[in-house]
Amino acid sequence: MKQIKGPAIFLAQFISDEAPFNKLVDICQWASNLGYKAIQMPTSNPEIFDLEKAAQSQDYCDEVTSIIAQAGLTISELSTHLQGQLVAVHPAYDEMFDNFAPEHLRGDPTNRTQWANDQLMLAAKASRNLGLKTHVTFSGALLWHTFYPWPQRPQGLVEDGFKELAARWLPILDYFDEMGVDVCYELHPGEDLHDGVTFERFLAATNNHPRVNILYDPSHFVLQQLDYLAFIDLYHSRIKAFHVKDAEFNANGKSGIYGGYQSWQDRPGRFRSLGDGQVDFNGIFSKLTQYGFDGWAVLEWECCIKDSRQGAKEGAPFIQQHLITPTAKAFDDFSAMATDTQRNKRILGIN
Template sequence: MKTIKGPGIFLAQFAGDTPPYNSLESMAQWASDLGYVAIQVPTWDRRLFDLELAGSSRSYCDDIIAVLSRHGIQISELSTHLQGQLIATHPAYDELYDGFAPQQVRGNERARREWAERQLRLAAVASRHLGLTTHATFSGALAWHLFYPWPQRPTGLVEEAFSELGRRWLPILNAFDESGVDVCFEIHPGEDLHDGASFERFLEATGSHQRANILFDPSHLHLQQMDYLEFIDIYHSRIRAFHVKDAEYRPNGRSGVYGGYQSWIDRPGRFRSLGDGTIDFKGIFSKLAQYDYDGWAVVEWECSLKHPESGAAEGADFVRRQIIKVTARAFDDFAGTQPDSARNRRLLGLETRDVETVQG
């Protein structure tokens, strides 16, 4: 069995214009001081990381590795959540998604998508330069607005959406394959890959591509009222990245899973800082250890109540206490004996039966 690596922390929710949140080195020192040993790096934030340079210069990546190592920090994954979102967008969201892209491609869906695809290809090469084997992203969505089947969907509409999603991602997956890096899609409402069934559709559309894998975040499954432990049982072979994020679901008579358009603080389902929600992390870490997950456990802080600094400070110790250092031997080895095939056959009564068969 293998031991999960961690704790790591996703920097996206903490990056800012003031120290220590405005440079990769100062954030590495900040994370290290809190007890983290890895960071997940958002590639769209030039204050922290230059993706164009990382995709073209191995020496830039070597310098980053050296700088981080001085603070006892590694990179768990690069993230292209915002760029990945732009690989597939529905026109209803065009103006909102323009904010994820540079000024020169806004208002032009094709140009915006071509920019995003190039970003993903750069991320594949940059990951290789950094010695990484996993990458975190979103799938984008062509069909999310159809998640509830009313009005009735025309036959074949969802199938066509996933066929197109597969066509768009297949060359990107191939590029990551050339770099030896797994693409880990965060299973997330708002994305076409938002649960196990939709992920299976995507696998079918990409020919079960070996690089199409999962970033497991139990909070998004919990708020859909899914069995996130059984999800691990079903999809463990595809889980290659892990966001440790807590959530709670408190049903009431006014709204439910869809939230009634309310702000996060008023929804029945909302994200919480680690330990403040209701997710069974002991069960999750046990399942992942059982299935030999040896990737990173990365804290993603999102909470409408607690201050982010408090959430970050508490997160490192929380994850460290959850990680199971797996055993190298069985607990009942003391009562074991050496292998003996003849004895095993005697214990099963097979030697006597073999003699009887020959004599008969």
């Protein structure tokens, strides 16, 4: 069995204009001081990491790698969650998602989509330049507004939606394949890829593309009331990245998984800091280790109660305590007997 690497931390929720979160060298030292060994790098903050430069310049990648290494860290993956979202946006969400794009592209969905595609291509090249084998992103969504349909969906709508989504992603996936990098989709409500069934639909629509893989995040499955341990049994061969994020679902008489348009603190399902929610991380780390997952265990902090700095401080030892050193032998090896065909026949009662 292989061993999960960690702990790592996703920087997206921490980057800000405030020190030490406004410079790469400083935020890396902050993460290292907390006990993290890797960072998952968002690519939408050029002042921290310039995606275009990373795709075009090996010297820039070497410089970034050196800065990170001086803090005792490495990069687990690059992230294009925001750009991946813009690969497919239904017009109903245009204005809300415009904020993810550069200002000059807002109100221009066609060119915004092309920009997003270009960003993913840059991320593939940058990943190769950095020696990375996995990449994390969102799928975007054309069908999400029909997830609980009324009136009912027209026949063929879902099939057409996944056909179009696949058509948008296939050139990107092929380029990632050329670069030798897996694309790991975070299965997330709001995305057309949000559970096992929708992942299978997309996989089939892309002709089982070898680069279509999963960023496993149990918190989103808790909020959907999906069996996140059984999910690992079903899809472990496609799980290539891992967000360690906690969540809880507290059933009540007023609202359920849809949340009643309430704030995160008031919803039955809400994200929590590690150890404060209901996720069975012992079970998760055991199953992922059993199936040979050797990627990074990456903290993603999104808690509606606890401060992010406290969550980050507590996250590194939490992950470290859950890492499993795989056993090199069976527990009952001490009583093993050498192979003896004749003895086996006698035990089986075979003449």
